[in-house]
Amino acid sequence: MATDRIHPPLTPAVLHILLALSTKERHGYGIMKQVEADSQGKVNMGPGTLYGSLSRMIEAGFIRESDKKTDPEMDDERRVYYRITGLGQKALAAELQRYREVVAVARRKTLSWNTYSYVP
Amino acid sequence: MSHEQSIARYRNVYAKLVRLHSKPFYERFGEGMEQTFSDLLQERAEKEGGLFSFVLWIFVETSAGIIREKFTLLTKQNKNFIRIALATAFLLLVPLIAMQVTDEVRWSPFDFVVAAALLFGTGLTYELVARRMGSIAYRAAVGVAVAAALLLVWINLAVGIIGDEGNPANLMYIGVLAVGIIGAVIARLQPQGMARALLATALAQMLVAMIAKAAGMESMFILNGCFAALWVGSALLFRRASVTGAK
Numbered sequence: 001m002a003t004d005r006i007h008p009p010l011t012p013a014v015l016h017i018l019l020a021l022s023t024k025e026r027h028g029y030g031i032m033k034q035v036e037a038d039s040q041g042k043v044n045m046g047p048g049t050l051y052g053s054l055s056r057m058i059e060a061g062f063i064r065e066s067d068k069k070t071d072p073e074m075d076d077e078r079r080v081y082y083r084i085t086g087l088g089q090k091a092l093a094a095e096l097q098r099y100r101e102v103v104a105v106a107r108r109k110t111l112s113w114n115t116y117s118y119v120p
Numbered sequence: 121m122s123h124e125q126s127i128a129r130y131r132n133v134y135a136k137l138v139r140l141h142s143k144p145f146y147e148r149f150g151e152g153m154e155q156t157f158s159d160l161l162q163e164r165a166e167k168e169g170g171l172f173s174f175v176l177w178i179f180v181e182t183s184a185g186i187i188r189e190k191f192t193l194l195t196k197q198n199k200n201f202i203r204i205a206l207a208t209a210f211l212l213l214v215p216l217i218a219m220q221v222t223d224e225v226r227w228s229p230f231d232f233v234v235a236a237a238l239l240f241g242t243g244l245t246y247e248l249v250a251r252r253m254g255s256i257a258y259r260a261a262v263g264v265a266v267a268a269a270l271l272l273v274w275i276n277l278a279v280g281i282i283g284d285e286g287n288p289a290n291l292m293y294i295g296v297l298a299v300g301i302i303g304a305v306i307a308r309l310q311p312q313g314m315a316r317a318l319l320a321t322a323l324a325q326m327l328v329a330m331i332a333k334a335a336g337m338e339s340m341f342i343l344n345g346c347f348a349a350l351w352v353g354s355a356l357l358f359r360r361a362s363v364t365g366a367k
Contacts, residue, residue: 027152027156028152028153028155028156029155029156029159029160032156032160046177046178046181046182046185047153047156047157047160047178047181047182047185048178048181048182048183048184048185048186048188049181049185050156051145051149051152051153051156051185052185052188052189054149055145055148055149055189079152079155080151080152
């Protein structure tokens with residue numbers, strides 16, 4: 001509960017962006033592609049959601065702008081890269097812990113994963 | 121029309137749409153959004169070809185983002201307006217309650233309207249000017265200046281500084297405020313210029329006292345001196361803000 005006060009729950013978009021940035025710094029399009037890959041195509045984020053979330057995350061101190069550099073794979077203009085901060089890592093860890101706790105509760109209730117119904 | 125031409129055309133329209141974001145947001149993310157949009161279109165064109173429905177989705181999604189950002193900004197600003205309105209109402213409760221317990225306080229509805237306009241206007245002025253800069257010295261300087269202006273108007277309306285409130289010589293104090301306001305406009309609210317404007321206001325305040333004295337009117341030198349001290353205090357704070365590099 002103390003964690004909830006320090007790190008309130010994250011929105012799905014923020015969680016996915018933090019996950020995408022947890023391994024390496026990425027530019028906007030790179031984040032989108034990573035989110036799509038992480039979610040196996042289930043999460044399709046548009047630029048409006050992505051950059052709106054990035055703005056709020058910078059304000060919250062979860063991420064920061066890295067240097068502007070060229071993506072070797074895209075071979076074009078210089079891009080702004082974003083990287084996760086220490087606070088962002090803590091918020092991500094707290095959110096993942098919440099998920100683990102929810103899964104643990106579901107396991108205790110012997111929830112059937114296939115049918116999403118309770119086994120008596 | 122080739123995919124390259126379509127992408128260029130869509131990108132132009134998208135650039136116009138992105139400009140609808142607030143200026144700070146656009147300056148920070150506008151270029152990135154346009155580039156990401158372009159990357160997405162390029163990828164889509166290489167994979168599947170059909171662009172129109174995809175572009176439509178992106179436009180709707182980005183428009184929703186713009187509305188959300190505008191709404192958040194508006195809510196933030198309105199929070200401050202509501203705070204100022206509540207503070208005004210709270211302060212006006214003082215004379216309202218006093219009227220219930222003593223006959224010494226007698227405010228007409230017009231008095232309440234004028235007082236509300238003065239208090240709300242002062243709060244709003246502080247909010248609009250002080251939030252331009254983050255420095256504590258700058259905010260304190262604005263606070264002292266608007267508080268002095270409020271007191272000057274309030275005292276003149278209530279009892280008058282020169283003689284009583286009906287004495288037309290008190291209209292000279294409009295000139296004092298005008299010096300400050302015109303100075304602030306010329307200085308474009310920059311701290312160094314504001315310091316000069318506030319010093320000029322202090323001089324104008326003492327000049328009014330001297331003119332009244334020369335004309336043989338009772339002009340309350342000490343009270344005028346106190347106001348001049350407030351203007352000078354504000355000027356010194358603005359000077360400090362300029363030295364510490366408030367932007």
